[in-house]
Amino acid sequence: MTFPIFPKAASTTAVQTDYLYFMLLGFSAFILALVFFPMIVFLFKYRRGKKANRVDPHLPEMKVEVTWTIIPIFISLGFFALGARAYFTEEVPPDGTLEINVIGKQWMWKIQHQEGNREINELHLPVGRAVKLTLASEDVIHSFFIPAFRIKQDVVPGRFTTEWFQPTQIGVYHFYCSEYCGADHSKMQGTVFVLSPTEYQNWLTRGEPKNSLAQSGENLFRQLGCSGCHVNSQAVHAPPLEGLYEKLVPLNDGTFVRADDKYIRDSILLPNSQIAAGYQPVMPTFQGHITEEQLLQLIAYIKSIGNETPQKNP
Amino acid sequence: MKENSIVADQFENAQQQSEAAHLGMWTFIATEILFFGGLFLAYIVYRHFYFTEFVAASKHTEVLFGTINSIILLTSSLTMALAVHAAKENYRLQISRWLALTIFLGLAFLAVKGLEYHDDIENKLVPGAHFDPSLPAQSQIFFWLYWTMTGLHAIHVTVGLGVLSTMLLLARKEKFSANYNTPLTLAGLYWHFVDIVWLFLFALLYVISRHK
Amino acid sequence: MSEENKNYLSTGDTVKSWLLTTDHKRIGILFLFSILLFFTIAAVAAALMRIELLTPQGDLVHADTYNKLFTIHGVLMVWFFLIPSIPSVLGNFVIPLMIGARDMAFPKLNLLSWYLFIIGGFFAFHAIILGGVDTGWTFYTPYSSAYSNSHVVEMALGIFIAGFGSILTGLNFIVTIQTMRAPGLTWFRLPLFIWSLFATSVILVLATPVLAITLALMSVERIWGIGIFNPKLGGDPVLFQHLFWFYSHPAVYIMILPGMGVVSEVITCFARKKIFGYYFVAFSSVAIAVVGFLVWGHHMFVSSQSIYAGMAFSILSFLVAIPSAIKVFNWTMTLYRGSISFEAPMIYVLSFIALFVIGGLTGLMLATLPVDVHVHGTYFVVAHFHYIMVGGMVTAFMGGLHYWWPKISGRMYPEKLGQLAAIIMFVGFNLTFFPQYILGYLGMPRRVHEYAPEFQIYNVLSTAGASILGVGYLLPLIYLLWSIFYGKRATANPWNATGLEWQTSSPPPKNNFHETPVVTEEPYNYPPLNEIGEITLASNEHK
Ligand code: HEA
Numbered sequence A: 001m002t003f004p005i006f007p008k009a010a011s012t013t014a015v016q017t018d019y020l021y022f023m024l025l026g027f028s029a030f031i032l033a034l035v036f037f038p039m040i041v042f043l044f045k046y047r048r049g050k051k052a053n054r055v056d057p058h059l060p061e062m063k064v065e066v067t068w069t070i071i072p073i074f075i076s077l078g079f080f081a082l083g084a085r086a087y088f089t090e091e092v093p094p095d096g097t098l099e100i101n102v103i104g105k106q107w108m109w110k111i112q113h114q115e116g117n118r119e120i121n122e123l124h125l126p127v128g129r130a131v132k133l134t135l136a137s138e139d140v141i142h143s144f145f146i147p148a149f150r151i152k153q154d155v156v157p158g159r160f161t162t163e164w165f166q167p168t169q170i171g172v173y174h175f176y177c178s179e180y181c182g183a184d185h186s187k188m189q190g191t192v193f194v195l196s197p198t199e200y201q202n203w204l205t206r207g208e209p210k211n212s213l214a215q216s217g218e219n220l221f222r223q224l225g226c227s228g229c230h231v232n233s234q235a236v237h238a239p240p241l242e243g244l245y246e247k248l249v250p251l252n253d254g255t256f257v258r259a260d261d262k263y264i265r266d267s268i269l270l271p272n273s274q275i276a277a278g279y280q281p282v283m284p285t286f287q288g289h290i291t292e293e294q295l296l297q298l299i300a301y302i303k304s305i306g307n308e309t310p311q312k313n314p
Numbered sequence B: 001m002k003e004n005s006i007v008a009d010q011f012e013n014a015q016q017q018s019e020a021a022h023l024g025m026w027t028f029i030a031t032e033i034l035f036f037g038g039l040f041l042a043y044i045v046y047r048h049f050y051f052t053e054f055v056a057a058s059k060h061t062e063v064l065f066g067t068i069n070s071i072i073l074l075t076s077s078l079t080m081a082l083a084v085h086a087a088k089e090n091y092r093l094q095i096s097r098w099l100a101l102t103i104f105l106g107l108a109f110l111a112v113k114g115l116e117y118h119d120d121i122e123n124k125l126v127p128g129a130h131f132d133p134s135l136p137a138q139s140q141i142f143f144w145l146y147w148t149m150t151g152l153h154a155i156h157v158t159v160g161l162g163v164l165s166t167m168l169l170l171a172r173k174e175k176f177s178a179n180y181n182t183p184l185t186l187a188g189l190y191w192h193f194v195d196i197v198w199l200f201l202f203a204l205l206y207v208i209s210r211h212k
Numbered sequence C: 001m002s003e004e005n006k007n008y009l010s011t012g013d014t015v016k017s018w019l020l021t022t023d024h025k026r027i028g029i030l031f032l033f034s035i036l037l038f039f040t041i042a043a044v045a046a047a048l049m050r051i052e053l054l055t056p057q058g059d060l061v062h063a064d065t066y067n068k069l070f071t072i073h074g075v076l077m078v079w080f081f082l083i084p085s086i087p088s089v090l091g092n093f094v095i096p097l098m099i100g101a102r103d104m105a106f107p108k109l110n111l112l113s114w115y116l117f118i119i120g121g122f123f124a125f126h127a128i129i130l131g132g133v134d135t136g137w138t139f140y141t142p143y144s145s146a147y148s149n150s151h152v153v154e155m156a157l158g159i160f161i162a163g164f165g166s167i168l169t170g171l172n173f174i175v176t177i178q179t180m181r182a183p184g185l186t187w188f189r190l191p192l193f194i195w196s197l198f199a200t201s202v203i204l205v206l207a208t209p210v211l212a213i214t215l216a217l218m219s220v221e222r223i224w225g226i227g228i229f230n231p232k233l234g235g236d237p238v239l240f241q242h243l244f245w246f247y248s249h250p251a252v253y254i255m256i257l258p259g260m261g262v263v264s265e266v267i268t269c270f271a272r273k274k275i276f277g278y279y280f281v282a283f284s285s286v287a288i289a290v291v292g293f294l295v296w297g298h299h300m301f302v303s304s305q306s307i308y309a310g311m312a313f314s315i316l317s318f319l320v321a322i323p324s325a326i327k328v329f330n331w332t333m334t335l336y337r338g339s340i341s342f343e344a345p346m347i348y349v350l351s352f353i354a355l356f357v358i359g360g361l362t363g364l365m366l367a368t369l370p371v372d373v374h375v376h377g378t379y380f381v382v383a384h385f386h387y388i389m390v391g392g393m394v395t396a397f398m399g400g401l402h403y404w405w406p407k408i409s410g411r412m413y414p415e416k417l418g419q420l421a422a423i424i425m426f427v428g429f430n431l432t433f434f435p436q437y438i439l440g441y442l443g444m445p446r447r448v449h450e451y452a453p454e455f456q457i458y459n460v461l462s463t464a465g466a467s468i469l470g471v472g473y474l475l476p477l478i479y480l481l482w483s484i485f486y487g488k489r490a491t492a493n494p495w496n497a498t499g500l501e502w503q504t505s506s507p508p509p510k511n512n513f514h515e516t517p518v519v520t521e522e523p524y525n526y527p528p529l530n531e532i533g534e535i536t537l538a539s540n541e542h543k
């Protein structure tokens, strides 16, 4: 049996989180001392039968109380602020991340790389590059947790969630599902391989040549009949999807909405909830007909025919 | 004092007993508000999510029935208040009369609600396999909330009718007077509460989305 | 025995006289036995879990069985043991005594609470016998409402019904405390235990109905397949979490405030001193109850709620810790220049303070956003809440039970054994749950029955601790039962404590007091002490 005390810290987030954690540990030790040192002294000094001064000291109660109310408030606010700042950087991904899709289902993790590589319960990454995961669930809530990176995000069915991190050390780490999801929740785990950039390139190009995610999406786009309406259709008046991604789309109720992943997802699954201005709500819903994986492929395709630079708010 | 006989063992006097009963009823109403509060919250959240579907769905509720029922319940609140008032003024006969009228109005409310439910079923507004296919799928959530909220409310009305009938029996036995009317007052409080809940339901389910 | 000398235990000993009693003291005892039953079942589940976790492989039970074990453990411990523990047992017993009343304001309602509790318990039991539930005590959707094929609805129904029992208890307490106080007993002369139970009752009344409706919604979705929480049907799974925690966070304060009340009673008694900062301790209970309603989102930092919501809930969680801090500081100051003796209740209370502070400080770590992102859903959280719920509340319950045992049973428990059990519990507890903090930060997820081998050492320690802790629980069970028959008879006021409950005989007569007491002074008015800690003025406590 080994006696690990502390997990490896292998991402920028990990360093940040540990820093806060140590501060909190130090602070807790200080509070423990502050409370227990006097308490133990009192217990010893004033135990019944021992000689001691027991005259009521008439302390200025109000002053004492206010002091020990105010000081903890300020300390708390300090910790909150540090935490909130770190949380903000931890939750908002920077630009130019490597994007990888992760799909959770009872009880495994499927991973799709943009280049078309797929893996199950394994995740290969290059060191030193910020990575953004787009998380989707086929069934219940899961949670994608990599202890060595100190990151975790629930994977909620019916929506996309994201998490990002930047691995800093080459190595092999565990990842887990940390939201209870049924019988084999314990088994829903895997391994992260953080590789050097060249090794990562090798890994990507290993094996047979494969379709990139966008290419698979394009195939689906034809198979599912999307192209029948969206590409030069005579019968149906449907919006072209070229240049759609990240554009501001006018809706028929006069509002605008940014065509991000969520919007495209909703357009495919709940086509009637937001209707593009100038069109009829005739698009059928694909809810129940496509999997989360296919959805992510379609989005990758629409992205690939999309805008390079996101449009500014009007 | 003549009322001493009805002061329970644990109380010192009638006034303490009546204070306890009042506070108890108010606390109970607080619980009830939170009980319905969960549903109202769900309603608000989903109305925000599925605004168009909710608008579409709420056009299918029967505003006529709803309005009639609001009037009925409001009137019954009035007659209830009059019953309590009669007790406080010692008009013993009138207590029973107003109570009976209140009960009648409560029954009328349930009857109208029953008719409306019947229509709703005919109109395929029950969520599930037989739901009206011309409505968007998410409006099932609206109807789901509609049935639970009005159903829960109807249960409260029914319980209220039970309570009022007991009060009527007691009133017939001339139990209430200016000195002793706590049970009647509290029954009244409960009835007003049920009434107010209905007004909220009426506003949310029948009115606000109608003209969008 | 003359009618005058009869106590509440000796007036009637038929089964009917117990099952149809409206005497708050007897109802308290009914609750005591029923929650002990549920505690035993839940503790056996814990023992099985701990034995399974001795080795990294899942070799003792199937994954499925393990999931049912922790669900049963969590559900029973929370709703059928801890929530009713101090309020329904000790609160029921001592509230009327402490405020000089003959009974609760609504004795029949009080009995109804117990019946609702039992009926709810029956459904829970039924669900377990049918094959159990595997959702965790949190019932997260859509797993619970669409995917689990265990007996979710029966269990939810059980909790629903028992919940109404809790609501009625809360209602009864509020009304009793407000309207039944003895002459002269103003709000600021009330013992702090009463304050804490009042705050608890407010939470019970306002939060429990939300849980009821939430579980009802979940069951409806499960039975009729109508989309409320299941995204496949258009629902929102995260809404369930909001509703659930809107109840369950305040509920954790239901599970600690009464314990804090016990601490204030016991610490003053065994330090022979007035509490330091009475007003602050009293109002901090109220503050916890109020602010406690605003922090539920801290259970959902990684659930995909917006980051700004996360920040708001984080800051509120820090603020809700302040009233707890105030209490801890005041308790410490109460010891200053007191005359301290170490009977079992006092040892329990001191371990409460130690364990609660550790649990609370780790609560602050959880409230710090990035740290929670890392440790959410791991054993760190498990350790946090056991420190507060077991180390805190269960310890306080034991302390309170020992403290009022002479009053309840009319007998003294064996003091040496009592002290021994309290120490065993403290040691066993720390050995069980401290390693779990380390495990959590290392990244061991909770609710798993297999784990990576590098986590084993701490799990072994934890299981070892649990067996010591188990002994710590069994011991009092045995000697308290023994004392009912063979214990030394207790005087009216064996601890020389202040408080009305000690002015009537032990056990008290059926109507509590032979004549209604009149209160003329503040609580905890212990007379001045001499140099070696004896009370200087001749006291007339012993009647
Ligand atoms: C009785 C039960 C109880 C109590 C009282 C508390 C009290 C607190 N809890 Fe805990 N908690 C639980 C039971 C409880 N908790 C349970 C059951 C769960 C998990 C549920 C599940 O998922 O299954 C949980 C989970 C939980 C989480 C979510 C973790 C996660 O799942 O990711 C968080 C996050 O903020 C949290 C925070 C706090 C805080 C800040 C307090 C504070 O109230 C603590 C205040 C006390 C102190 C701080 C100590 C005394 C203070 C001092 C000595 C002075 C120094 C202090 C300052 C300077 C401020 N708790």
Ligand code: HEA
Binding pocket: C043, C044, C046, C047, C049, C050, C051, C070, C071, C073, C074, C075, C077, C078, C082, C135, C136, C137, C138, C382, C386, C389, C390, C394, C432, C446, C447, C448, C449, C462, C463, C466, C467, C469, C470, C471, C473
């Ligand atoms: C409210 C009160 C409460 C109490 C009193 C306890 C008491 C205990 N709890 Fe529990 N616990 C919860 C509330 C509580 N718990 C909750 C809410 C959860 C979350 C559930 C969920 O995730 O849904 C939980 C979850 C939980 C887990 C995590 C399970 C998981 O996530 O996989 C563990 C693991 O160690 C645990 C252990 C214990 C132990 C050892 C005790 C001990 O105090 C019990 C001591 C008693 C005994 C050990 C039995 C008697 C002794 C013997 C029969 C002797 C032989 C014993 C051995 C050889 C071990 N509890």
Ligand code: CUA
Binding pocket: A104, A107, A141, A142, A143, A177, A178, A179, A180, A181, A182, A185, A186, A188
């Ligand atoms: Cu997936 Cu747990």
Ligand SMILES: [Cu+2]
Binding pocket: C248, C249, C252, C295, C296, C298, C299
């Ligand atoms: Cu909480």
